[in-house]
Amino acid sequence: MGPLMSKATSFDIAYRAGVSQSTVSRALRNSPLVNEETRQKVQAIARELNYKVDKHASSLRTQQSNTIALLLFEDPTNDDSLINPFFLSMLGSITRACAQKGYDLLVSFQQLSDDWHADYEDSKKADGLILLGYGDFMDYEEKLIQLSEQNTHFVRWGAKVDNERVLSVGCDNFHGGYQVTEHVIKQGKKAFAFLGDASTHSPEFLNRYHGYCQALTDNKLTVESKRQIDAISVEDSGYEAACQLINSGIDFDAIFGASDLIAIGAMRALQEHGYTIPDQVAVVGFDDIAIASFTIPSLTTAKQDTKLAGELLVDNLIALINGESPDDVLMPTTLIVRKSCGS
Template sequence: MAIDGGQGKRATRRTRPTSFDVAELAGVSQSTVSRALAGDPVVSELTRERVKRAAEELNYSIDQNATRLRTGRTDVIAVVVICRPGELKEDMNPFYYSLLGNICSAISAAGYDALVSFQDRAENLNGFYESNRRADGLIVMGTAENVEAWAHFREVSESGASMVCWGAPYPDQNWVRSDNVGGGEMAAHMLITNGYQNSVYVGSVTSLQRQYTERFEGFSRAMREAGRTPVIVQIDPSLSRLEQGRSAVRGMIETGMKFDGIFAACDQIAIGAMQELQARGYRIPEDVGVVGFDGINAGQHVVPPLTTIEPDLPLAAELLVKRLKALMAGQANDEWLVPVRGIVRGSAARR
């Protein structure tokens, strides 16, 4: 009993060393320890070295909770991915995983920690990171289908939190998004120059997210300029994206619609469309050309590989973080447009 020095059960995890312990060992004051380890240029190199050695010897690490309490900064950026209710783990659009990966590294590069969460239904909606001082700012992205979630984050934003979103459900917020109009135009040109006479847009135009509407706008404009009539085939947003593509094609064929080209609102819809077309004996790209949007990985593996419009993801992430930082600093920043490029693959390359 006497062996553990009267510490009882706490014997294994001894109490952590504090800056006072380091100060004592280094023979300086606690404030000097703090300054030395924070890299304050005012302390002499000699002192700093002594402090560092002492800290190392004691295996001392700064308790960031104390730092954060004292400074009011957390150096954390929260990232929320909004999922469809109940879809938390599966079936997430892989595009968001790539965007998330890029965002996490942009956050690291900016010297922050990323606090990530996937949120779906009301029970686990919580965007008040800044109110709780768990983060200095917030990046939100995810499916437009979850209306409830977006309403919650609109509230968060209106409460004065620093928040930037990917996409655009509400016009009056801080957004970063792809050049969807430009991408839509590219898609139309790709189809036209490959000789597709009757191309249609497969996607939603009534979605909460302006992105899809914008893609159609660009497509529509380029089609009209080429003397074509822009046609839109509305999808059923309650289905999975693959199934949206399949059922759209099913509908088009069964109603006898005349078409030989498809611009899908996203790659997954495009892949679903390809599946349905091929299942019914249509050849791609000979009979029908297909263009998607996003640049997801799977697009390279389908046969034929999917032609798509791909946003510059690293830049998208960088812009999100940059814009958020400006917001946190109370500065203006209006960079929000992420350029896209057309990736030509087999699915829309006739001849």
Template sequence: MGRGRVTSIDVAEAAGVSQSTVSRALAGSPAITPETRMRVEQAARALGYHVDARAARLRSGRTGTLAIVVVGRSGYDPTRVSAFHYALLGSTCAAAAERGYQSLVSFQSEAEHYSWNFVASGQADGLVVMGTSVNRAAWADLRQTELQGPSVFWGDPFDDGRWVRADNRGGAQLAVNRLIAAGHKRIAFVGTVDAIHPQFAERYEGYRIALEQAGLEPGKPVPAEGDDRVAAGRAAAITVMEQSDRPDAIFAANDAIALGVLEQLSRMGFTVPDDIGVIGFDGLAAGEHAHPPLTTIEPDFAEAGRVLVAHVCAETDDEAREAARRVPVRLVERRSVRPVQLS
């Protein structure tokens, strides 16, 4: 008679490891060394052993899925979110896949659709929430929900210890120092700084620090109000350029505002970067196609995804505590700022 069904015991014998090691290796546990995992996988392939993923999840009580909620603006199609958040969503799904997880994505913007407890309902093993901070009702509802399981937030306007953000202060200092290196001395900050926009407040703080360290006077933030960031940037540019002491450079709190600033400056007859320098923040791909292409500060999207997933996939409390809270950023040189002036 032929041999019966191949089991994990057979794989363990062939690989020279325990059955529990086989289970952890094939589940992608980080506790297993790459060498051991490779040996187990080779033995499994040679024997024709395949993991019954559904049975494994039932035995472990885990779903193998992460829930990712994207918060949109109230009153709009919930899928109408910024290009930044679509990029962050993509990197988070990719990071989840690297750890062997599927992603369950939910776009939410209205109270009747709020749903956060995917772990409690048995749909996911962890929750990642990202999206616009201006939908205060959504974030307040999330904050009042007694969540089960691990969770982490990007865009959360509350400092409750579960957030992950870009290095906003450091990025702002990079931006301002680049403008100073191009010879600019009167640098305006465009963006609304309030409790609803904690990331803008952090960027303004970095702007202020960089200017003061250079012995230059920081200006008050010029608000960019409204749901349409590009339109807000256009309106703010008019305010800025009508000032009696007109600035020679603008640091916009995000790229969408910066794109509106560029449009309005062109309408008003100013040439960027010869007449005025402009720099944004977020690294949006749309900035590459602006006129001129927008110099910007870009978060490491791949690392952002990995950090978010690390918080909800940590196998120990120590691993969760050690996961980063700030995502590194870098300067992306395009053509909206003059070349560095050599002294």
């Protein structure tokens, strides 16, 4: 009988493919961070070497639970869900990505007063956390610092904040804000209002506001603070902000809602006050939630790719759990033109 062949390892695959071991790990998980050509090459070599990932043995060696905890922030909503509808589509993507990578998903709500590290990692309920939503970022930041100091494996959806050593996946809010603003300016609108918090309490909205301001400046239009009115991401808040704008007597012919929900609330206020959309006032939003295409008129918006976002959140968290050092991801937005801005 000939000598027994040793079992192939991920390092053998890495050597044959001419890539790092971490790239092999990602390719075998179908990570979107690895290009298609490299992924197929690595997987072909793995099949050739009859390489199999022993998930049970890996779990025993590392004492991992093979479970990811998804913690949602309880947002104010117009129904009993307390979940921002933008996150519902991302929840579906995260669930599928976890299943494809052999992880169970535990879904719960965030409790700012709780010790999440003890609740999940120390208790072995989960190997890492995905955080969606946060409310007031100035309060939330303390929780992120605490998790980081406890060496918790976690990734958050949201804007990257300067000097923050927290792994994040988010979209280019500045460019998205610039895109929708410039598009409406090209339709001949010049008195543009922004509805949404434009402060460090809401970094995503602030970046969208900065994009809006830059588009105005680049098109030789004046940025006026009186045309910025605070609102949170719920229809009622957008409605109230639009009513405040209307009742102020300030001249305006376009509204940028910092989220689709704010924009949808603003559309209702405009219609109740006799304004026609988009002839008298153009309206744009941000997110491209499902209902955006069913409003009357349908809502022009900056689309965030929730499918890719969910995949990247899961993939980067698993990489972190496996001892890798994934980078922050800034996803592009896509301008979705519908009838609320004319064309």
